[in-house]
Amino acid sequence: MEPRVKAVFDSYQPSVKDTLLTIRQWVLDIANTSENIGEINECLKWGEPSYLTHTPKSGTTVRLAPLKANPQRYGLFVHCQTRLIEEFRLVYPDLDYDKNRGILFDSRDPIQEEPIKQFIFAALTYQLRKSINN
Numbered sequence: 001m002e003p004r005v006k007a008v009f010d011s012y013q014p015s016v017k018d019t020l021l022t023i024r025q026w027v028l029d030i031a032n033t034s035e036n037i038g039e040i041n042e043c044l045k046w047g048e049p050s051y052l053t054h055t056p057k058s059g060t061t062v063r064l065a066p067l068k069a070n071p072q073r074y075g076l077f078v079h080c081q082t083r084l085i086e087e088f089r090l091v092y093p094d095l096d097y098d099k100n101r102g103i104l105f106d107s108r109d110p111i112q113e114e115p116i117k118q119f120i121f122a123a124l125t126y127q128l129r130k131s132i133n134n
Contacts, residue, residue, distance in 0.1 A: 005042055005049050012066055015107040016074050020049070020064045023076060023116060027051045027062060030120050037124045048077075051124075059124035060084070067104070076116060077102035078123050088119055 001009075009017055009024075024042075031040040031053070039054040048065040063077040075098055078084050085100045092115050096104040103119060105111065 002042055004044055008044060008047065008049055013071055013107070016066045016071065019105070019107060019111055020066075020074060022111065023064055023120075024049065024051075026113075026117055027120050027124070030117065031124060034121070034125070040124075053124055053127075058127055060126040062120060062123045063102075072107050073104055074107065075102040075104045076119060078126075082123075082126055084119070084122055084126060087122070088115075091118075 009021060012020065028040060028051075031037045031051075036056075037053055037058050038056050041052050041054045043050050043052070045061060045063060048063045050061050050063045052061040053059040060079045060082050064074070065077065066072075066074045077098070078101065080099070080101045082100075085097055085102070088095065088103070089097060095112075095115060096106075098104050103116070
């Protein structure tokens with residue numbers, strides 16, 4: 001892990017940090033097990049750990065961060081101009097969404113692994129699917 005990214009994770013509350021590190025690992029695992037996704041770059045965008053496809057540019061950036069207003073809550077965010085949140089609202093209407101930017105979670109609740117992994121895969125293949133559908 002890049003030192004600046006590690007420092008940001010280390011600044012999070014332990015319960016949020018542990019869950020976000022789990023989601024980070026899912027991002028990396030999903031990218032490694034799909035030949036359509038390819039290489040992932042880990043960096044900071046807006047001061048938040050971010051994951052973007054590099055070669056090929058198959059997806060949109062995924063960001064992980066606690067909410068500033070409530071550090072017990074955190075989110076998995078994507079670019080607001082994608083249709084990912086709109087698509088996921090149809091399949092998972094009971095999830096908590098942050099407008100068209102992300103899915104929100106509470107560190108006091110169990111993590112919902114399958115919807116999160118599906119969302120990560122959808123984000124990391126967003127450009128690929130978009131080009132196929134056009």
